Amino acid sequence: MKCAEIQNGKFIIKEEENITLGVNKGAIVKVLGCGLCGSDIVKYRQNLVPNGTVLGHEIVGEIIEINSDTDFQYKDKIVSSHHIPCFNCKYCQSGNYSMCSHFKETNLVPGGFSERVYISEEHLKNVAYKVPENIPNEVISFYEPLGCCIRAIKRTQLEKNSNVLVVGLGSIGLLMGQALVNYGMSVFGCDLIEERIELAESLGIIGFNSSDINKAKDFILSNTDNLGVDAVFMTSGADKAIDVAFALVRNGGKINVFSSTPQNEGYKNNAIYYRELTVLGSYSPSPEDLKDSFNMITSGKIIVSNLVTDYPLDNIQDAVNDTIANKIMKAYIKISE
Numbered sequence: 593m594k595c596a597e598i599q600n601g602k603f604i605i606k607e608e609e610n611i612t613l614g615v616n617k618g619a620i621v622k623v624l625g626c627g628l629c630g631s632d633i634v635k636y637r638q639n640l641v642p643n644g645t646v647l648g649h650e651i652v653g654e655i656i657e658i659n660s661d662t663d664f665q666y667k668d669k670i671v672s673s674h675h676i677p678c679f680n681c682k683y684c685q686s687g688n689y690s691m692c693s694h695f696k697e698t699n700l701v702p703g704g705f706s707e708r709v710y711i712s713e714e715h716l717k718n719v720a721y722k723v724p725e726n727i728p729n730e731v732i733s734f735y736e737p738l739g740c741c742i743r744a745i746k747r748t749q750l751e752k753n754s755n756v757l758v759v760g761l762g763s764i765g766l767l768m769g770q771a772l773v774n775y776g777m778s779v780f781g782c783d784l785i786e787e788r789i790e791l792a793e794s795l796g797i798i799g800f801n802s803s804d805i806n807k808a809k810d811f812i813l814s815n816t817d818n819l820g821v822d823a824v825f826m827t828s829g830a831d832k833a834i835d836v837a838f839a840l841v842r843n844g845g846k847i848n849v850f851s852s853t854p855q856n857e858g859y860k861n862n863a864i865y866y867r868e869l870t871v872l873g874s875y876s877p878s879p880e881d882l883k884d885s886f887n888m889i890t891s892g893k894i895i896v897s898n899l900v901t902d903y904p905l906d907n908i909q910d911a912v913n914d915t916i917a918n919k920i921m922k923a924y925i926k927i928s929e
Contacts, residue, residue, distance in 0.1 A: 850874055
């Protein structure tokens with residue numbers, strides 16, 4: 593089977609032996625396509641994974657071999673996430689599913705940028721869904737990233753009709769903004785790229801350019817009774833986005849940290865203290881969040897078709913380069929027909 597492996601800082605297409613189910617419970621899935629996640633880009637750029645690693649987890653595929661006690665069958669088209677919590681540890685009992693050691697250890701084998709993957713019985717029981725025929729592969733591939741957004745919204749615990757700001761209008765920012773709209777929030781979104789701002793406005797988000805922080809602050813204050821937004825969702829990986837969040841959040845508001853930043857610098861202690869701000873992180877979804885994501889996408893409440901650019905597996909390095917250069921919003925790697 594063909595797969596894209598990391599080798600010395602590049603994606604290399606290699607032929608590997610086909611994986612089979614053997615005596616294992618679960619399924620072998622022919623991968624139809626896999627979204628390129630921002631976390632894949634971070635791992636690639638920062639050399640966080642060893643040579644031979646196959647990245648990719650936003651898969652859509654077809655079951656070609658199965659041994660399962662679930663209702664899934666041969667030839668079913670499915671979508672699945674890659675991690676499963678144990679549900680029993682201190683983290684799971686506290687609702688911090690993505691901190692569970694079992695969650696971190698479970699994955700697709702070998703990874704989504706491969707013609708075939710093994711999905712365990714746990715995956716099938718907890719984080720996999722059969723895809724309706726009317727839903728395009730590229731659309732349902734947003735199932736896991738949207739689940740991450742839903743998780744962040746739930747953790748932030750907002751009242752309906754809250755004024756919220758999404759900083760960064762890439763594909764994740766636009767997903768987050770749409771999800772917030774669906775949860776009944778008044779949503780602002782800012783970016784430095786006008787085309788992204790226009791796209792956000794077409795999706796029900798009040799967009800503005802944040803390149804001039806003073807103008808941005810005046811805009812937000814004039815639209816929030818001179819208070820600032822109730823919450824900020826940090827979907828930008830830029831260090832300067834932190835300054836935007838502090839400038840535009842109201843006293844007593846919340847900042848949800850939803851991305852890593854290159855310099856890994858924190859939020860100012862005294863500003864948090866004197867302004868009674870809440871700064872929290874949100875990392876990865878629980879099975880319940882993924883269920884909500886699946887329902888939101890399949891019911892047509894989320895529009896993603898205009899966010900995706902297709903690339904064949906052989907051109908995955910081009911997809912990575914174009915993503916880094918901001919030439920595209922989101923890459924979808926087509927692997928099998």
